[in-house]
Amino acid sequence: MVDLSVAIGDLRLKNPIMPASGTFSEELAEVFDLERLGAHVTKTITRDWRDGNTLPRVCEVNGSMLNSIGIPSKGVGSFLEKVVPFYQRYATPLVVSISGNTEEEFATLCREVSVDGVDAIEVNISCPNIEEDGKAFAIRPSSTHKVMRALRAATDLPLWAKLTPNTGETSEVASAAEEGGADALVVANTILSMAIDIQTRKPKLGNLMGGLSGPSLKPIALRMAYQCARATKIPVIGCGGIATAEDVIEYLIAGASAVQVGTATFIHPTAMVTIIDELEAYLQAQGLSSVRDLIGTIVDDGQDEAVVFMEAAP
Amino acid sequence: MVDLSVAIGDLRLKNPIMPASGTFSEELAEVFDLERLGAHVTKTITRDWRDGNTLPRVCEVNGSMLNSIGIPSKGVGSFLEKVVPFYQRYATPLVVSISGNTEEEFATLCREVSVDGVDAIEVNISCPNIEEDGKAFAIRPSSTHKVMRALRAATDLPLWAKLTPNTGETSEVASAAEEGGADALVVANTILSMAIDIQTRKPKLGNLMGGLSGPSLKPIALRMAYQCARATKIPVIGCGGIATAEDVIEYLIAGASAVQVGTATFIHPTAMVTIIDELEAYLQAQGLSSVRDLIGTIVDDGQDEAVVFMEAAP
Amino acid sequence: MMDLKETPAPAGEKDVFKSFELALAVKSNDPVNGEYHRLVLEAPEYLLARCQAGQFFHLLCPTANGETPYLRRPMSIYGFYPQKGELHFLYKLAGAGTRALASLTQGDRLNVLGPLGVPFTIEDGWQNLVLVARGVGLATLAPLALEARRLGRKMTAICSARHPDYLMSVDYFRELGADVITLTDAEGTSGVDNLERVIEELIAGGRADAFYTCGSNRILKLLQTIGARHGLPGQIALEQQMACGIGMCHCCVRTFQRGDKLLQLRVCREGPVFDMMEAVAW
Amino acid sequence: MMDLKETPAPAGEKDVFKSFELALAVKSNDPVNGEYHRLVLEAPEYLLARCQAGQFFHLLCPTANGETPYLRRPMSIYGFYPQKGELHFLYKLAGAGTRALASLTQGDRLNVLGPLGVPFTIEDGWQNLVLVARGVGLATLAPLALEARRLGRKMTAICSARHPDYLMSVDYFRELGADVITLTDAEGTSGVDNLERVIEELIAGGRADAFYTCGSNRILKLLQTIGARHGLPGQIALEQQMACGIGMCHCCVRTFQRGDKLLQLRVCREGPVFDMMEAVAW
Ligand SMILES: Cc1cc2nc3c(=O)[nH]c(=O)nc-3n(C[C@H](O)[C@H](O)[C@H](O)COP(=O)(O)OP(=O)(O)OC[C@H]3O[C@@H](n4cnc5c(N)ncnc54)[C@H](O)[C@@H]3O)c2cc1C
Ligand SMILES: Cc1cc2nc3c(=O)[nH]c(=O)nc-3n(C[C@H](O)[C@H](O)[C@H](O)COP(=O)(O)OP(=O)(O)OC[C@H]3O[C@@H](n4cnc5c(N)ncnc54)[C@H](O)[C@@H]3O)c2cc1C
Ligand SMILES: Cc1cc2nc3c(=O)[nH]c(=O)nc-3n(C[C@H](O)[C@H](O)[C@H](O)COP(=O)(O)O)c2cc1C
Numbered sequence A, B: 001m002v003d004l005s006v007a008i009g010d011l012r013l014k015n016p017i018m019p020a021s022g023t024f025s026e027e028l029a030e031v032f033d034l035e036r037l038g039a040h041v042t043k044t045i046t047r048d049w050r051d052g053n054t055l056p057r058v059c060e061v062n063g064s065m066l067n068s069i070g071i072p073s074k075g076v077g078s079f080l081e082k083v084v085p086f087y088q089r090y091a092t093p094l095v096v097s098i099s100g101n102t103e104e105e106f107a108t109l110c111r112e113v114s115v116d117g118v119d120a121i122e123v124n125i126s127c128p129n130i131e132e133d134g135k136a137f138a139i140r141p142s143s144t145h146k147v148m149r150a151l152r153a154a155t156d157l158p159l160w161a162k163l164t165p166n167t168g169e170t171s172e173v174a175s176a177a178e179e180g181g182a183d184a185l186v187v188a189n190t191i192l193s194m195a196i197d198i199q200t201r202k203p204k205l206g207n208l209m210g211g212l213s214g215p216s217l218k219p220i221a222l223r224m225a226y227q228c229a230r231a232t233k234i235p236v237i238g239c240g241g242i243a244t245a246e247d248v249i250e251y252l253i254a255g256a257s258a259v260q261v262g263t264a265t266f267i268h269p270t271a272m273v274t275i276i277d278e279l280e281a282y283l284q285a286q287g288l289s290s291v292r293d294l295i296g297t298i299v300d301d302g303q304d305e306a307v308v309f310m311e312a313a314p
Numbered sequence C, D: 001m002m003d004l005k006e007t008p009a010p011a012g013e014k015d016v017f018k019s020f021e022l023a024l025a026v027k028s029n030d031p032v033n034g035e036y037h038r039l040v041l042e043a044p045e046y047l048l049a050r051c052q053a054g055q056f057f058h059l060l061c062p063t064a065n066g067e068t069p070y071l072r073r074p075m076s077i078y079g080f081y082p083q084k085g086e087l088h089f090l091y092k093l094a095g096a097g098t099r100a101l102a103s104l105t106q107g108d109r110l111n112v113l114g115p116l117g118v119p120f121t122i123e124d125g126w127q128n129l130v131l132v133a134r135g136v137g138l139a140t141l142a143p144l145a146l147e148a149r150r151l152g153r154k155m156t157a158i159c160s161a162r163h164p165d166y167l168m169s170v171d172y173f174r175e176l177g178a179d180v181i182t183l184t185d186a187e188g189t190s191g192v193d194n195l196e197r198v199i200e201e202l203i204a205g206g207r208a209d210a211f212y213t214c215g216s217n218r219i220l221k222l223l224q225t226i227g228a229r230h231g232l233p234g235q236i237a238l239e240q241q242m243a244c245g246i247g248m249c250h251c252c253v254r255t256f257q258r259g260d261k262l263l264q265l266r267v268c269r270e271g272p273v274f275d276m277m278e279a280v281a282w
């Protein structure tokens, strides 16, 4: 028997596979047994009711997708009443994703969702900070640090900071999140992208731009996961383009302690279950007794990341 | 007859198709007539001799590629002696790409390559600035502005600033380059990425990380080209994942005045010629008399980019 | 590539789950006319037992002609036959996905996800049904007609198309005992005015207790007007671009009016079948 | 997908250009033994007229088995026959690209780029050639043997393999009049010591004016030692991962020693054939 369990801080997960926020919901219980997963992660909510963005909200780009769903949210009340109880019937830990456009709003929501049945809070700091210039908190180390401190003060639950790839300062942002009190980093959200219909000359998304997810994102998010694992001491949860057990193994070797599967679930709703089974089979075949034996085992000859970054610039 | 010519500032190109730096060289003249191209763009050079990075220098990722070639350079002397004269036999304008790790080194090289036979200088400010923290100049508006002013003072030739996608401040960097004296923006270079061989647990590139180019980069670079076209008044030259005439049309509609083709030339060495022919056929079929009738014709209902950026955050 | 599995769900799970991801074998895939194809898949009994008229499957189109459609494509159930072990789709060639579907040949496997969504309902009082459809809308209404026949209801099927050659399923509706009225652009009979006249005649003749339609904005508006005028109910199957198909992503919403509130509902989840009077025309 | 064009170069250009991007028809593609396949393509005369032993083509592998190799794959010319209009490759199944090549069948088209690189040369004074190769290295040396025969040179081909079953092209070399010496792991004859003994015997017999080899580090080191010992020249065809194949990208470099200078040279451009004594073993 191989051991698939991993620890994210004090939280023990029976396996390292969980859904990415916004690509998972109660409805998936109609397709497979959600108890198989390492954790449940809900779609980001905001405090109050929101509509979501203009349609079309998704499009295909070269074997990947763009989305600008926005955050259609029924508000925190409805969430606590309906969604949390649904997941309480499972033993699997529940991770709740939240966001806010100001520090205060964000912190208040963080306090409000710190209830029984919630095991960790994923703070989607890839959302815009309207108190500064509207850039996402996680674009800059300073705004990351500030918002994380406010969130840290608002809850005793584990705080997972979800980072954005739309930055040139991944390592610095990761450190800022750690110093601000994050218990783990989720790396990463989607990268801002665009597609245009050349017939109509309209953007393919109603919102002009949207986030790239799926296979095209993988090399970027994997690089970020590696940078974050090196820059901090807290666990990294890899996310971006994962579709197979091989992808998971790549992230674990890079230093991630667990992973989130997003878009792949749209293509294969049972993808996460398949991945768990294949991961177990892989460990068995490799004679490894625990999935933890893979984490951070990259053979990088201790190359210094900063230097590498410099030389990587073409 | 359709008119394929475009203007990049005072420089008139017979068509909007040119190679991307580092994916083109004299050797391609053995495969097709280089006079067909809108411009010739040389591989980035540095002042002095350089070796380039550790092998392996390229790998495949999901229908795209990573590279960490570095800048193997024979230095400016050899360049002026051998490369510039080679291209002088063509009427096609010659664009020389340069980089430097300090402002002064960069500016000196800029002065040195401002010679007869060179029609524009592409400044690869995606390269690291070792006087600050080693981040590429084009990651921050401030360092972009500063280096562009130094470069502007060093030459009277048209200056094209090549931007990096490794930033969260594309529009601001674009404006800073414009204010610093850029005559055009080349958007964009590769995005920092990584891939790991799960058998050996080694990075697939000798340099750990490298730049993603090819189709996966397209939605990201297209978004940047659009942002830059909106943020500045200078011409934008789109670059990233272009492989077909349709891709070119998408960039032109987004606001680019011309484009560069990179990795596609590795896959189809004759790609640029095919694209020129197909672009001409498209214009004819659409009854357009000039390729300029496509530029910036995106139907975006005047949506404000800043707001959109905020809402695009997932 | 992930291996396609024939039965991801262990035996016991067949009773627990509502929708399944399965790789089904293609029995046939033939053009019906220039634009439409009928795809017949071999399907297990437990899957077909769950299918209802108005529901759809989310199809993972294969790689074909150098194109790899990434997202799944939603397709209404055109027919499900537990006895024959068959699941039918009727699709129109539109873009990369449907072009790829057309490349399937007997023995190939197609990964399907379903059944999904809310089916049509036929309420007890609805004895005379009027089905109004154009184009592929007929695919969606076909299994409804079968169900109506099972329940012994009377039916009028108003089939509209560009040209008489594109009138599909007319024979099928007739076989099921429906009165069929055909309207075509070519004959100049498919205009809204004429359609209104035809429907008013049915109502006048006591042959319209409820309407079923799909897709078209023009027809929806007309039926809403007529419905309001006579207090007649109806259901509409709507289309919207989909990513997940099961309710997770919220990309497939449409606007509905319930009382004085405007709601955004997911076509894949709260639909694709909706109350005809609540749908907001677009 | 870009259309594959049969002849991108207008008539006049055939004389101007050195390498061509062409979609060639597959004549046959058969397994030679468990690991190797021979691919025969139909090629125009002007292309074959430009081919020389030691050069390579850069092949755009098709999509197959759900995999789409992105970069081209370099393959040595195994044979070129202007009279038959044929271009041959001999390849070993390694990864996605060669697996995809193996899926080609007669009539399919394969997009090739070439001929590329610097060929082998046979200098006037080299009357007795010794070819030393293992595995697919034999593919690279085969056209050299043909050329040597054309020039009337004497040849010894030392063919090494894991097992006698994997000794390919032995008959081919014999037909061309070469003395063939086979060494195999299975028979315990392929070790460096034995190889050294065999070569020293050839030298002693006056049957070695120059060496030709490819790929193997072990063999290179031995030949360099022997070459230095006896002042004998040689050429080696090297492999390196390639992106562009024509010299633009600088990803394919290897290190060479020229005098006391270490140089980085591009295998696709300054090679793949290099001076055996300059190559730095790795
Ligand atoms: C519930 C439902 C049932 C449907 N039933 C049928 C049916 O029985 N027969 C049939 O021919 N068509 C049906 N459609 C429409 C069908 O899904 C589209 O024609 C198909 O997705 C087009 O894919 P494509 O790649 O060929 O076209 P493209 O235009 O290249 O598709 C691009 C993208 O837009 C989406 N898209 C394009 N048109 C539609 C549309 N009308 N509805 C939803 N998404 C669309 C595609 O799924 C894809 O993601 C149905 C749609 C829905 C929502
Ligand atoms: C000049 C030259 C001539 C060659 N001639 C032959 C030949 O005649 N017959 C033959 O079987 N093989 C030959 N090779 C090796 C052949 O190119 C590789 O086996 C092939 O590229 C492997 O591709 P793959 O996708 O099957 O394997 P993978 O291992 O999946 O390839 C992954 C990547 O590594 C590259 N790669 C892997 N192995 C090699 C290698 N040995 N050399 C260069 N790149 C490699 C691939 O091109 C690809 O980009 C030659 C190589 C070179 C450079
Ligand atoms: C439709 C969609 C909706 C998403 N919504 C959210 C969200 O609400 N909050 C969030 O943090 N990330 C959201 N994401 C991002 C994913 O959680 C994930 O970070 C991203 O998709 C990359 O992973 P993937 O490539 O596996 O999809 C969303 C992604 C998609 C595709």
Ligand SMILES: Cc1cc2nc3c(=O)[nH]c(=O)nc-3n(C[C@H](O)[C@H](O)[C@H](O)COP(=O)(O)O)c2cc1C
Residues within 6 Å of the ligand: A314, B020, B021, B022, B023, B043, B044, B067, B069, B071, B097, B124, B162, B188, B189, B190, B212, B213, B214, B215, B217, B239, B240, B241, B242, B260, B261, B262, B263, B264, D249
């Ligand atoms: C092998 C390789 C080498 C490159 N070298 C340079 C370079 O020297 N200078 C530069 O500005 N960009 C360089 N680039 C980036 C390209 O110019 C281009 O910006 C990038 O590849 C995106 O375009 P593409 O997707 O069409 O390839 C290089 C790219 C590749 C693939």
Ligand code: FES
Residues within 6 Å of the ligand: C241, C242, C243, C244, C245, C246, C247, C248, C249, C250, C251, C252, C253, C266, C267, C268, C269
């Ligand atoms: S398609 Fe995802 S919610 Fe409807």
Ligand code: FES
Residues within 6 Å of the ligand: D241, D242, D243, D244, D245, D246, D247, D248, D249, D250, D251, D252, D253, D266, D267, D268, D269
């Ligand atoms: S493969 Fe590009 S230079 Fe050799």
